[in-house]
Amino acid sequence: MKCRNIFSFKVYKPKLYLPITTHKHYSRGQALSLMDTGSASNNLGRDNMERKRCIFWLPKKNRFCSNSPLNGSSFCGNHSSRSYEQWIPCPIDPSHSVLEQNLKGHVKRCPLLKQAQSLSLQPFYQKGINAGSDGEEQEEEERLGVDGSRLPIMTVSSEMKRNAVNKMSVTEFCNLIDKIESLHESLCKDIQDSFQMPDVCSLWIKTRVEERKLPFQEKHISQQASIVGNLENIGVLKKSLGRKSSECEEADEEEEDSAPAVIEFGAGRGYLTQMLADCYGIERVFLVERKSYKLKADRSLRQNESLMLERLRIDIEDLDLNAVESLQGVPFVAIGKHLCGAATDLTLRCCFPPKNRKDNSEPCNAKSNFGGLAIATCCHHLCQWKHYTNKRYFSDLGMTKKEFHAITWFTSWAVDANHGSESDLPDTSDCRSHLQSIKEQSNGYANGVEKVIADMEAAKRASLGFKCKWIIDMGRLMWLREHGLDAKIVKYVPSTISPENHLLIAR
Missing domain, CATH: 3.40.50 (Rossmann fold)
Incomplete structure (x- = not known):
């Protein structure tokens, strides 16, 4: 007599949703040439509108950024152009920046807030004791935020230093180089x-x-x-x-x-x-x-x-x-x-x-x-x-x-x-x-x-x-x-x- 297996179940096979690969990949050279010829808006723009991704090219990864773009922009928040008057370093962790108008709310929910608080409770913690308080940097007055709060002095990034050098006149630049040569020699x-x-x-x-x-x-x-x-x-x-x-x-x-x-x-x-x-x-x-x-x-x-x-x-x-x-x-x-x-x-x-x-x-x-x-x-x-x-x-x-x-x-x-x-x-x-x-x-x-x-x-x-x-x-x-x-x-x-x-x- 043939027994029926009462424990047989129908195996559910979920559908596999593969990533969309219809968008075209550009090499860095192709991307730059498209932008130079003015056809980037027709080619890159249409392609990235379909996949709704940032069009910033990542040379090390040999692909475009995969983040979602901001409303009304082709770039994500990380790669959109920033104004240094609006973006300031986070006072909790200066490795990232926030909008000046969002600073008050950000410091309450910064992911590194709890870690910073626990570190500040250490008995040998004293905020800024070695930062340089000899009085000479008092020329750098702290800026006031939109709500009247004091903002930290911004770190001068390499980009800001480069821009300042490029704004020099040729004579000023040459005089500075000549001064460097003389100082090094002496x-x-x-x-x-x-x-x-x-x-x-x-x-x-x-x-x-x-x-x-x-x-x-x-x-x-x-x-x-x-x-x-x-x-x-x-x-x-x-x-x-x-x-x-x-x-x-x-x-x-x-x-x-x-x-x-x-x-x-x-x-x-x-x-x-x-x-x-x-x-x-x-x-x-x-x-x-x-x-x-x-x-x-x-x-x-x-x-x-x-x-x-x-x-x-x-x-x-x-x-x-x-x-x-x-x-x-x-x-x-x-x-x-x-x-x-x-x-x-x-x-x-x-x-x-x-x-x-x-x-x-x-x-x-x-x-x-x-x-x-x-x-x-x-x-x-x-x-x-x-x-x-x-x-x-x-x-x-x-x-x-x-x-x-x-x-x-x-x-x-x-x-x-x-x-x-x-x-x-x-x-x-x-x-x-x-x-x-x-x-x-x-x-x-x-x-x-x-x-x-x-x-x-x-x-x-x-x-x-x-x-x-x-x-x-x-x-x-x-x-x-x-x-x-x-x-x-x-x-x-x-x-x-x-x-x-x-x-x-x-x-």
Whole structure:
């Protein structure tokens, strides 16, 4: 007898809705040619009206933006043209902008509001303590919003800096370049190479390579080792600390002379600190970083039972070192390899409490808990006049805030392409002869500075960019010396490894 399966069900097969692929894909060149010929409104417009998507071309993804356009526009909110008078940085997180009239409502529902509130409750949080409050930036009055509320001073973006440079006259531009050449020639003398590779670091690297435990590119190894080696050269780190205390008869005596705490600013994943802790037996480590990262070195560091590790998740601008309970009364060494732009200036201020800064009328006592520092400067195009430590230095050189921002923008030319080593670039005489020819032909540049820059050779732009980097860093160096520190600036790796090869060291 054949049994009927009472548990048989009809299988439901849902319909599969495939994405619409009828719209035509344009290459970047095709898109630009269509726009140039004026047929973009007929071709791109009709095509994107059908699929209702933004027509902004994304070259890296080789496609158009997939966001929905704004009403009455062919572009989405991210790619529509913005007026800097209407869009302002969010006071909670300046990485995104909001319309000025929407600011009051946005700050109540910003996705990062809860995170910012929790971070602000930390005992060592003090809003803007390291932002630069020496009184010189009071010229930048805070703007009033539409509702009468005070708005934060807008960060000067690279685009705004470029536009300001392009608005210069050809004569003003040439005079500024000539001033940069003269300043570099007089200020940046006898800068030495200091490529270090301590024996203890070399042994550490060899072991890691053999065990395949290097979670980063090998070029970072030489940078980290040289930073550590330069600290050792100025006497901040003791060579004998590379050995275990049980192997050193006088370890206890020498540990008393060493800095028992290391603070890595802009720590990221913390691999610079890991090399320092493994090679020199550091006992206390503080990692300062405002973002969260995966694959951090923390797990490996915590396996060392003799090491005390503390990660401070906070913006350097708001960090009060005096309020860190476990750091009170403890000498420290400050290090940093990822301090982009103004982060270097924020770190320098952070190392010295406000009462110990030269800005104030009180006596300067910078060496209270400070043991030394080694900071690799980079991304000078992100520097801001508001945060720069030594505004007086630029003012004494006859430089204005506008010229400072122009100089910071010029620094991007040093790293925008492969120009070989810095020593292969044109010298000052070549650049000045080029400037003279521009001045003589100033009437021929109808399009102004933008045309002058476009006609400059890439090598000459790169040479100018490197000189601007040195001028900015020399101001920081002088600021450290004004605080009674023995400070200098060196090239810590060859420019073939990284064009960002300036290292500020002090004790």
